[in-house]
Amino acid sequence: MMIGKWLDIGPVEQIEPGTARTLPVRGGEEIAVFRTMNGEVHALVNKCPHKQGPLSQGIVHGTVVTCPLHNWNISLRTGKALGDDVGCVPTIPTKVDAGRIFLLREAVLAPQVPEEPDSADVVRQEKAA
Numbered sequence: 001m002m003i004g005k006w007l008d009i010g011p012v013e014q015i016e017p018g019t020a021r022t023l024p025v026r027g028g029e030e031i032a033v034f035r036t037m038n039g040e041v042h043a044l045v046n047k048c049p050h051k052q053g054p055l056s057q058g059i060v061h062g063t064v065v066t067c068p069l070h071n072w073n074i075s076l077r078t079g080k081a082l083g084d085d086v087g088c089v090p091t092i093p094t095k096v097d098a099g100r101i102f103l104l105r106e107a108v109l110a111p112q113v114p115e116e117p118d119s120a121d122v123v124r125q126e127k128a129a
């Protein structure tokens, strides 16, 4: 069911606190929708920025999920790898209204990688003489 630009994906109770459910997207990336123990709901593309592990199968603690493959910690709020690890997975804006979870429709169809303002890497191509 669609309301304006928000996509209604069902009642918040369908996700046990501290777990995630996946949402397949036709023509797009599978999305993992997380519910934290304190009731926050977050959505990320279901691919770890390390080697694309299924984040939905990770362990949720606080607002972090630990990837089931190699234990990277990923922020559910920003999609960024924490600690010494570097990488970022696209996040999908969410809201909970009247006990139902909504995802921003345009982000579901085309999740965006957040800007990396700290990234100053420049790839220079030298011309062969």
Ligand code: FES
Residues within 6 Å of the ligand: 048, 049, 050, 051, 052, 053, 067, 068, 069, 070, 071, 072
């Ligand atoms: S694939 Fe997630 S930590 Fe390696």
